[in-house]
Amino acid sequence: MTHLAQYRRPFWNTQPGYRFDPYGSTQLRSPNEALIVVPQTLSEITGPAFGAAFVRQGDNDLTRVASADAIGERIIVSGRVLDENGRPVPDALIEIWQANAAGRYLHKRDQHDAPLDPNFRGEGRTVTDAQGRYQFKTIKPGAYPWGNHYNGWRPQHIHFSLFGRAYATRLVTQMYFPGDPLLEFDPIFQCIQDVKARNRLIATLDWETTVPEYALGYRFDIVLRGRNATPLE
Amino acid sequence: MLYPTTSQTVGPYLHIGLSGLNCADLTAGLPHLEATAIVIEGRVTDGQGNPVPDGMVELWQADARGVYRHPDDPGFASAESQSASFTGFGRVPTEPDGSFRFTTIKPGPVAGPDGSQQAPHLVVSLFMRGLLKHLSTRMYFPDETRANEQDWILSKVPAARRETLIAHDTGSGILRWNVVLQGSGETVFFDI
Numbered sequence: 001m002t003h004l005a006q007y008r009r010p011f012w013n014t015q016p017g018y019r020f021d022p023y024g025s026t027q028l029r030s031p032n033e034a035l036i037v038v039p040q041t042l043s044e045i046t047g048p049a050f051g052a053a054f055v056r057q058g059d060n061d062l063t064r065v066a067s068a069d070a071i072g073e074r075i076i077v078s079g080r081v082l083d084e085n086g087r088p089v090p091d092a093l094i095e096i097w098q099a100n101a102a103g104r105y106l107h108k109r110d111q112h113d114a115p116l117d118p119n120f121r122g123e124g125r126t127v128t129d130a131q132g133r134y135q136f137k138t139i140k141p142g143a144y145p146w147g148n149h150y151n152g153w154r155p156q157h158i159h160f161s162l163f164g165r166a167y168a169t170r171l172v173t174q175m176y177f178p179g180d181p182l183l184e185f186d187p188i189f190q191c192i193q194d195v196k197a198r199n200r201l202i203a204t205l206d207w208e209t210t211v212p213e214y215a216l217g218y219r220f221d222i223v224l225r226g227r228n229a230t231p232l233e
Numbered sequence: 234m235l236y237p238t239t240s241q242t243v244g245p246y247l248h249i250g251l252s253g254l255n256c257a258d259l260t261a262g263l264p265h266l267e268a269t270a271i272v273i274e275g276r277v278t279d280g281q282g283n284p285v286p287d288g289m290v291e292l293w294q295a296d297a298r299g300v301y302r303h304p305d306d307p308g309f310a311s312a313e314s315q316s317a318s319f320t321g322f323g324r325v326p327t328e329p330d331g332s333f334r335f336t337t338i339k340p341g342p343v344a345g346p347d348g349s350q351q352a353p354h355l356v357v358s359l360f361m362r363g364l365l366k367h368l369s370t371r372m373y374f375p376d377e378t379r380a381n382e383q384d385w386i387l388s389k390v391p392a393a394r395r396e397t398l399i400a401h402d403t404g405s406g407i408l409r410w411n412v413v414l415q416g417s418g419e420t421v422f423f424d425i
Contacts, residue, residue: 010237016365025363028280035424043356044425046303048322097250107246123250174241223235
């Protein structure tokens with residue numbers, strides 16, 4: 001058990017720090033002390049294996065609650081979950097949640113004065129297939145104001161939560177939309193120093209998954225940490 | 234070579250999409266746990282001691298034998314995965330007062346670095362509005378003084394801060410373990 005393959009640590013400026021003053025909520029919630037670097041043990045290289053049993057048919061369609069269609073622009077969001085070596089990650093559980101077309105979350109604490117849509121669930125889940133592929137049908141979320149700074153508005157985004165093979169590869173992120181003028185003013189998007197890494201959170205318009213006369217497709221590939229080729233001691 | 238996708242905060246409305254996997258009682262419906270159920274209670278507070286009401290706590294642990302339900306654990310037999318067995322995964326949202334509560338079992342020791350055995354522990358992840366990437370920490374057990382002293386991971390933690398990772402026995406079958414995000418008594422967080 002001395003030879004466990006470690007998952008690589010991300011290159012430092014491709015991930016946000018814990019404290020980012022323009023995003024006010026980080027100020028009291030970021031540790032002052034430096035994180036303690038430890039090797040990954042059996043506890044970190046294992047992780048919950050959810051698999052397809054945790055997902056029901058239709059869980060990846062957010063547009064239909066009862067019999068009526070959700071309001072807004074229908075979109076197909078799809079992509080692949082890969083590791084750093086470009087290998088597909090099968091059986092990755094993906095959970096998503098988002099605001100509706102008017103920019104309102106289905107949550108009692110969302111006080112934004114925009115209409116709720118009784119036919120929009122705002123949440124879904126799916127599991128990647130053997131090639132690491134996933135797909136959701138949803139509604140393009142609206143932008144909405146938040147009190148972080150004067151006239152602050154969050155760009156349109158979908159929250160993603162992923163479980164890969166190991167606890168070390170756990171990831172929560174957000175998908176943004178191309179051409180959104182709010183991106184350059186959003187401290188949550190801007191918290192990532194490396195511009196290329198930041199821009200990888202923006203989906204691309206995807207004609208392959210676009211359904212004619214029905215829904216535009218957006219592609220969003222997600223990369224989880226990969227293992228070092230050579231096991232470390 | 235690709236680069237891992239960047240982390241982002243879960244935001245304030247995380248429960249919308251993540252409640253489907255909520256599991257506060259890891260022992261539910263499992264008759265053969267080979268261990269007594271324990272309750273773990275705690276509270277998450279920020280740098281001013283205020284509760285974090287919009288967070289989520291996830292835990293991952295081995296079973297009473299010290300085996301993770303995962304094919305990369307040499308002790309795991311895949312046939313087991315077909316039957317109802319201890320999953321080792323828990324997830325709860327924090328309450329308005331920042332509190333969380335799990336019912337689970339004490340895990341057995343699992344292999345550590347350099348051929349050592351790790352003291353029984355839970356791996357814990359914290360998510361919340363204002364956290365751009367989740368925090369990783371561990372909870373150790375108060376009745377394992379000797380194993381804790383010999384634990385390879387705990388030995389990397391400055392002695393004065395180790396107690397932030399060890400739960401307190403309240404004497405009524407409940408273990409108390411608070412998480413302090415910042416400042417005095419700040420919990421130790423790990424870069425894994």
